[in-house]
Amino acid sequence: MTRGHASASATAANADRQASERRVDASPLRALPEVSHLAYIALGANLADPLAQVRAAATALASLPASRLLSVSSLYRTAPVGIRGQSDFINAVAALATGLGALQLLDALFAIERLFGRHREYLNAPRTLDLDLLLYDDALIDSPRLRVPHPRMHLRAFVIAPLLEIAPQASIPGRGQAAAWLPAVSMQRIARLPD
Numbered sequence: 003m004t005r006g007h008a009s010a011s012a013t014a015a016n017a018d019r020q021a022s023e024r025r026v027d028a029s030p031l032r033a034l035p036e037v038s039h040l041a042y043i044a045l046g047a048n049l050a051d052p053l054a055q056v057r058a059a060a061t062a063l064a065s066l067p068a069s070r071l072l073s074v075s076s077l078y079r080t081a082p083v084g085i086r087g088q089s090d091f092i093n094a095v096a097a098l099a100t101g102l103g104a105l106q107l108l109d110a111l112f113a114i115e116r117l118f119g120r121h122r123e124y125l126n127a128p129r130t131l132d133l134d135l136l137l138y139d140d141a142l143i144d145s146p147r148l149r150v151p152h153p154r155m156h157l158r159a160f161v162i163a164p165l166l167e168i169a170p171q172a173s174i175p176g177r178g179q180a181a182a183w184l185p186a187v188s189m190q191r192i193a194r195l196p197d
């Protein structure tokens with residue numbers, strides 16, 4: 003249930019323009035895939051040099067098949083959610099134009115997590131790398147393996163702030179403008195790191 007390709011391409015073009023205004027276009031010579039969807043992905047890590055993990059994960063996203071990395075937000079240092087006593091997280095959000103289907107993309111994200119040595123020990127456990135699919139065009143997906151929009155994205159400052167940095171007009175299907183959720187997350191500790 004994604005919107006038409008023309009609209010997806012237009013959105014991708016917008017994100018592309020934003021990317022060139024910012025600083026990341028990891029594959030300038032790679033053409034957009036023929037069938038292009040616009041996906042937003044959350045990156046997070048709080049173990050084993052998380053800054054390096056998140057930066058390397060962005061590079062791994064740029065290498066996904068039939069995909070092109072359009073932009074990556076600044077890195078943010080954020081308070082851990084759920085478990086007390088964990089280290090702070092490093093978070094970012096990336097925009098990806100991709101010819102992969104949503105489930106193919108989820109599997110590709112799992113593969114990158116595995117590459118980075120992610121262990122799924124328990125809910126909200128510390129992790130070397132966590133990748134979440136936030137948005138996929140304006141799709142609403144509710145399947146056993148995948149829920150899009152990510153069901154908790156609107157309640158997390160570490161998603162909303164970096165998402166708005168690279169896509170100020172982003173909307174969350176079923177929940178309205180992402181910017182409208184800023185007040186709801188304003189009490190959560192988050193600091194943008196200098197470039």
Ligand code: AMP
Nearest residue numbers: 132133134135136147148149150151152
């Ligand atoms: P986590 O351990 O928090 O990364 O959660 C991963 C689990 O959530 C996996 O079993 C996924 O199949 C499931 N999941 C459902 N929707 C999503 C999504 N939008 N992005 C990432 N994982 C998802």
